[in-house]
Amino acid sequence: MxxxxxxxxxxxxxxxxxxxxxxxxxxxxxxxxxxxxxxxxxxxxGSARIYRRAYPDPLYLRMTGLAGELWRELELAAGASVLSTTGGLDFGRRRDPAAIAARLAEAGVPHELIPASEALRRWTGFAFDGPVTYHPEAGVVDAxxxxxxxxxxxxxxxxxxxxxxxxxxxxxxxxxxxxxxxxxxxxxxxxxxxxxxxxxxxxxxxxxxPLPELTVTQQQAFHFPRRDPNTEWPVFVYKGDDTASYGLPGGRDGGPGGAIKVAEHAEGSVTTGDSRDGVVSPASRARVTDYVRRRLPGLVPEPFAEASCLYTKTANxxxxxxxxxxxxxxxxxxxxxxxxxxxxxxxxxxxxxxxxxxxxxxxxxxxxxxxxxx
Incomplete structure (x- = not known):
């Protein structure tokens, strides 16, 4: 060559x-x-990855803005809808919505810090028990x-x-x-x-x-049907005392009913690129289904589809x-x-x-x- x-x-x-x-x-x-x-x-x-601006870390928050501009540039060049805007929610005590809102304010990113009562009125598929940060620029990348x-x-x-x-x-x-x-x-x-x-x-x-330690883990995600197909579903990140989870509209992977992709933000099982088995963990399925049952009443707590993928993580x-x-x-x-x-x-x-x-x-x-x- x-x-x-x-x-x-x-x-x-x-x-x-x-x-x-x-x-x-x-x-x-x-x-x-x-x-x-x-x-x-x-x-x-797959057809669904989260794009969000809400980061507690100013470096990554700044990078989301730069990336967003380039996603739109790609769409113009290719004539394809790669990034669909849905808005994004951050909630749960350990997620600290007020701190997220403060970071967004420092960076000049549009957002709202909303009490639970108002959030419940606006997004009826969720069961909020504390404040929620909403930022409208979040969405779904079709990978x-x-x-x-x-x-x-x-x-x-x-x-x-x-x-x-x-x-x-x-x-x-x-x-x-x-x-x-x-x-x-x-x-x-x-x-x-x-x-x-x-x-x-x-x-x-x-x-x-030499490389730092790169830990490869197999992760799993689950698609849950919406009870009402007309319900609005932003992307979301939840970190509470019980669990840490995220979710987003599943795109093509969500089927004709527009199922919502929900997954744990967890360690997963350690593997390698070649040795992963692709078998979804029953324990993870049970934990995510229980989370959906308790926290996402707008979804049917029975996943109709599931998939696995790989994370390759540094220690920090x-x-x-x-x-x-x-x-x-x-x-x-x-x-x-x-x-x-x-x-x-x-x-x-x-x-x-x-x-x-x-x-x-x-x-x-x-x-x-x-x-x-x-």
Whole structure:
């Protein structure tokens, strides 16, 4: 293959976003995916991921705004409705709606802090027992459509993509650049490589550079039918003394009745990208169903569909976005990365083109590991 300036490994949300960002800049690039495009083995499939502005952390709150602008840019470029606005609710004592509202106010993000009585009147599918923060910019990202749209725009800009092409080894070259050894035979020479391999990050890097501990867990989500199909359902995050859960309209995954996707924000079972079994935990199903029964009276507390996916988390849930030599480590997951995908693509492209890290918190050093190639 002809040499390119940047190779990208992984065609999930982050890899596709990086390819799109590079293509828009006119950078010669190539994208490699170990499985078929749009596979369901990782973290980027399905029709529903939460986009929200409500973060207690000012860094991530600022990033949501930047990402939101890029989602709309993608929609204009691709002519596709990738981000559907529903508004978002934050409630529960441990979620601290007042603190969330204060952060949103500091950032100039439209919002309301609403007493439970008023919230119950406005959103009849919920059982609130305390104040609720509402912000209208939240919504649902169609992950499948987002990946297809970003890859389509990258292809239009001249970035080729290869499916079912695992990268067996990344070889740093003596004169600079890297060679990707492909399982299909042959190789690809590139000036730099962005590794956005999700749960397979450690496998793809193969010890080339130290990484912080990345814990891969299998998570599960459940789709519950609405009692009234006309009931308004914003996305929501709940953290109470009993549990921590989130939910959102399920899009195509929710079926013709528009079921609501509900899941725990929990540790999940530790696994690997290749060893996950895809079997939904009966204990998790029972806990989420009990939560729906108690807290979401607008839903039928019997899931009609369920699915699993992978989280790849750092210890503090911060992202890893750094460059070591000619290798860019792109691991912005930790269970909350999807909403940032187009911004992550820009950050990874910046790193590949020699810019400094977006924020010191995302560097390898901040995660306690040296930035060096072995």
């Amino acid at each position: 002809s040499a390119v300036e940047v190779a990208v490994i992984g065609a999930g949300l982050m890899g596709a976003a990086t390819a799109w960002a590079l293509g828009r800049r006119g950078v010669s690039a190539a994208l490699f995916e170990a499985r078929e495009f749009g596979h369901t083995a990782g973290s980027s499939h 499948d459509l987002a990946v297809r749209s970003m890859m389509s725009e990258a292809a239009r800009a001249g970035v080729p993509a290869s499916a079912s092409t695992p990268v067996r080894r990344i070889e740093p070259l003596a004169g600079g650049g890297v060679r990707l050894h492909l399982a299909t035979g042959g190789s690809q020479v590139a000036g730099r490589v962005v590794v956005a391999a999700g749960a397979w990050m450690s496998d793809v890097l193969g010890g080339l550079t 849930e911060d992202f890893v976005l750094d460059r070591v030599g000619d290798v860019v480590v792109c691991s912005p997951c930790s269970g909350h990365g999807a909403k940032f995908a187009p911004l992550i693509g820009e950050i990874a492209a910046d790193l590949a083109m020699g810019k400094t890290p977006f924020d010191p918190r995302f560097t390898l050093a901040a995660h306690g590991v040296p930035a060096s190639l072995s």
